[in-house]
Amino acid sequence: MLDISNLHVSVDDTEVLHDINLHIGQGETHVLMGPNGSGKSTLLKAIMGFGGYTITEGSIVFKGKDITRMPIHERAHLGIGMMFQHPPAISGLKLGKLLAATSTLGGEAIEALAQSVNMEHFLNRDINVGFSGGEIKRSEVLQLKAQQPDFIMLDEPESGVDLENMNLMGREIATLLEKDVRIVNRRRSGLIITHTGYILDYLDADQGHVLIDGQIRCHGNPREILRVVKDKGYGECLRCKQI
Numbered sequence: 007m008l009d010i011s012n013l014h015v016s017v018d019d020t021e022v023l024h025d026i027n028l029h030i031g032q033g034e035t036h037v038l039m040g041p042n043g044s045g046k047s048t049l050l051k052a053i054m055g056f057g058g059y060t061i062t063e064g065s066i067v068f069k070g071k072d073i074t075r076m077p078i079h080e081r082a083h084l085g086i087g088m089m090f091q092h093p094p095a096i097s098g099l100k101l102g103k104l105l106a107a108t109s110t111l112g113g114e115a116i117e118a119l120a121q122s123v124n125m126e127h128f129l130n131r132d133i134n135v136g137f138s139g140g141e142i143k144r145s146e147v148l149q150l151k152a153q154q155p156d157f158i159m160l161d162e163p164e165s166g167v168d169l170e171n172m173n174l175m176g177r178e179i180a181t182l183l184e185k186d187v188r189i190v191n192r193r194r195s196g197l198i199i200t201h202t203g204y205i206l207d208y209l210d211a212d213q214g215h216v217l218i219d220g221q222i223r224c225h226g227n228p229r230e231i232l233r234v235v236k237d238k239g240y241g242e243c244l245r246c247k248q249i
């Protein structure tokens with residue numbers, strides 16, 4: 007579904023990502039780990055097509071189409087969706103209006119979706135204005151549920167979420183990624199940034215990658231990588247021989 011080859015990305019003329027190669031097949035969920043500032047969010051934003059994240063070399067191919075230079079709205083239209091780590095607050099734009107604009111659903115269906123993540127009282131509020139950390143994350147999940155993307159990127163879905171809401175979010179994310187569907191029939195794929203791995207309590211991931219100083223230095227079983235990092239730190243990933 008997603009093929010990234012030899013990708014180099016610069017921000018403000020500084021190269022943040024170097025020679026990234028990543029293949030995510032249809033129905034697969036991959037996990038991206040790495041120390042703070044290693045470039046994880048930059049990779050997700052480059053895949054989504056945000057301005058300011060300049061691809062200086064390499065390519066991104068999605069569903070067989072080269073999207074390397076494609077504008078963000080066309081990528082979203084093709085089926086790429088993202089939950090942000092720090093989404094912006096947007097004064098003057100109601101959450102309900104955004105959901106109506108990004109989905110084909112009518113008012114009643116949107117109301118039902120909002121109820122499923124306890125956000126029905128937020129539809130008439132400006133997006134993220136005064137939302138708590140957990141409410142922001144639930145709002146992001148709601149937006150993905152409305153958009154129904156085929157490739158879902160999640161930037162630290164656990165951060166700022168209490169245990170009860172984590173349970174709700176974990177189950178919703180597993181459903182978004184069609185974890186209840188047999189792998190041969192699954193259409194959706196995902197890439198999840200996690201520091202803690204709590205999300206893996208709710209869904210299985212097929213592959214883990216460790217990004218250090220802008221380079222993927224290790225691939226492997228996500229739970230095993232987490233265990234190694236917890237015991238020995240990311241330095242151990244630099245000795246990884248799997249690449």
Ligand SMILES: Nc1ncnc2c1ncn2[C@@H]1O[C@H](COP(=O)(O)OP(=O)(O)OP(=O)(O)O)[C@@H](O)[C@H]1O
Pocket residue numbers: 017018022040041042043044045046047048049058091
């Ligand atoms: N818009 C920007 N302007 C300047 N520097 C940036 C910008 N975006 C990212 N960077 C820099 O790129 C590097 C990678 O940042 P990024 O947010 O991708 O890291 P990360 O791995 O997601 O970190 P964390 O785990 O702390 O969220 C950092 O040094 C960051 O300061």
